[in-house]
Amino acid sequence: MHYLLRNRDIQGIESLDVYRESQGYEGLRTAINMDRDKVIRTVQNSGLRGRGGAGFPTGRKWSFLDQSQSQRYIVVNADEAEPGTFKDRELIEHNPHQVIEGALIAAYALNATKAFIFVRGELLTGYESLLRAKNEAQGHGYVGSHLFGSDFSISLGIFRSAGAYICGEETALLESLEGRRGQPRIKPPFPAQVGLYGQPTVVNNAETVANLPPILINGSEWYRGYGTADSPGLKIFSVSGRIKRPDNYELPLATRLESLLYEFAGGPLEGHDFKAVIPGGSSVPLLIPASFHVALDYESMSREGTMLGSGGVIVLDDTVCIVGAAARLLKFYRGESCGKCTPCREGTFWMAAILDRIESGLGTMKDLELLPDIADNVGGKCLCPLGDASLPFMLSAMKYFRAEFIRHIEEHRCPLDGIKNRNLTMPS
Numbered sequence: 102m103h104y105l106l107r108n109r110d111i112q113g114i115e116s117l118d119v120y121r122e123s124q125g126y127e128g129l130r131t132a133i134n135m136d137r138d139k140v141i142r143t144v145q146n147s148g149l150r151g152r153g154g155a156g157f158p159t160g161r162k163w164s165f166l167d168q169s170q171s172q173r174y175i176v177v178n179a180d181e182a183e184p185g186t187f188k189d190r191e192l193i194e195h196n197p198h199q200v201i202e203g204a205l206i207a208a209y210a211l212n213a214t215k216a217f218i219f220v221r222g223e224l225l226t227g228y229e230s231l232l233r234a235k236n237e238a239q240g241h242g243y244v245g246s247h248l249f250g251s252d253f254s255i256s257l258g259i260f261r262s263a264g265a266y267i268c269g270e271e272t273a274l275l276e277s278l279e280g281r282r283g284q285p286r287i288k289p290p291f292p293a294q295v296g297l298y299g300q301p302t303v304v305n306n307a308e309t310v311a312n313l314p315p316i317l318i319n320g321s322e323w324y325r326g327y328g329t330a331d332s333p334g335l336k337i338f339s340v341s342g343r344i345k346r347p348d349n350y351e352l353p354l355a356t357r358l359e360s361l362l363y364e365f366a367g368g369p370l371e372g373h374d375f376k377a378v379i380p381g382g383s384s385v386p387l388l389i390p391a392s393f394h395v396a397l398d399y400e401s402m403s404r405e406g407t408m409l410g411s412g413g414v415i416v417l418d419d420t421v422c423i424v425g426a427a428a429r430l431l432k433f434y435r436g437e438s439c440g441k442c443t444p445c446r447e448g449t450f451w452m453a454a455i456l457d458r459i460e461s462g463l464g465t466m467k468d469l470e471l472l473p474d475i476a477d478n479v480g481g482k483c484l485c486p487l488g489d490a491s492l493p494f495m496l497s498a499m500k501y502f503r504a505e506f507i508r509h510i511e512e513h514r515c516p517l518d519g520i521k522n523r524n525l526t527m528p529s
């Protein structure tokens with residue numbers, strides 16, 4: 102049974118009729134029949150952690166919200182521009198009511214006056230699906246005034262962004278939602294104190310809120326029946342790249358990476374071997390096959406020297422040039438840097454240029470010192486973590502595949518020329 106990717110089991114779940122036939126909006130009804138504190142406690146007890154990348158406990162985040170102001174906002178982050186991550190896309194396209202219901206439950210718990218869903222500009226199908234679902238929900242009284250006869254009223258805005266990776270960062274997202282250029286704000290103050298239009302705001306990922314209806318219906322103990330004590334519940338893993346069955350897989354946290362790669366996603370392409378995976382979207386250190394036994398939960402991944410991140414598992418095999426992959430990714434961060442902070446703007450530019458130089462056979466051994474030196478001048482030196490996010494894959498590639506970097510330099514060419522499929526160097 103899928104609780105998030107319900108379209109896999111239930112045809113037509115994107116329509117309100119079918120959604121209601123399978124307990125749709127019962128989580129919201131249950132929440133509204135409870136005190137707000139009890140809803141927050143239920144979410145806290147479930148141990149749900151944010152699925153936007155950092156894994157911060159959702160209930161704890163909610164508890165920071167300044168309740169002293171008359172206006173409070175809940176913003177659902179469906180910007181999803183992290184390379185290799187396409188779970189929120191499936192959710193909003195095929196199970197939009199569950200994302201909306203989750204947003205409404207969060208809004209009720211936080212006594213918010215308005216909720217927004219912020220959708221990545223390129224995800225037009227998902228945006229239209231959400232709009233249709235919102236109109237249906239509004240038409241049946243699930244959005245609007247006095248929900249289920251209570252004193253709780255809420256309006257919901259579906260906002261389509263201009264399409265920029267940085268707009269997924271919560272303060273850049275708020276700037277964009279307010280109609281300004283998407284650039285991060287200085288923190289503190291954090292959005293829980295000063296967020297949208299200067300009012301207290303909680304930003305939660307779309308997958309995070311999609312977990313709320315089943316938690317409210319089935320209870321926190323049920324949710325804790327999946328995963329581990331510190332990483333409970335279910336998570337969607339987006340698997341892409343050089344693998345037989347790239348797809349979204351909804352699995353209990355702590356499922357083994359090797360099980361995801363072989364059992365579910367079918368293993369490597371015929372005649373090839375896995376070389377590495379980037380397990381949490383593009384912003385985390387890679388794992389080599391010797392680490393594929395790792396359990397996919399926040400703690401085990403951290404012990405293995407990487408992060409669960411967004412759950413986007415990008416698979417590289419023996420046809421992928423590791424230097425080319427790093428160059429490809431750095432070009433992504435270079436293009437997506439908003440330019441506000443000099444270390445990120447300049448650092449991503451130079452790292453991309455140097456990696457390109459090495460990949461094309463024009464690098465020198467000095468470049469292998471230059472790259473970590475530039476990385477050192479980017480990491481932790483910017484307003485938001487975009488610059489930091491550009492570093493882990495490159496640095497881990499240099500650590501685990503140093504010999505491949507050196508071969509590029511010594512042979513003055515890419516040793517994989519002739520083998521590699523340039524189109525598949527990195528999924529973008």
Ligand SMILES: Cc1cc2nc3c(=O)[nH]c(=O)nc-3n(C[C@H](O)[C@H](O)[C@H](O)COP(=O)(O)O)c2cc1C
Binds near residue numbers: 178267490
């Ligand atoms: C450059 C950058 C891009 C991000 N993109 C996203 C995104 O697309 N979706 C998302 O939910 N969080 C994204 N985040 C994380 C958000 O800032 C925020 O932490 C998250 O939405 C919180 O939701 P959660 O508590 O439910 O995980 C991004 C962060 C950074 C630094």
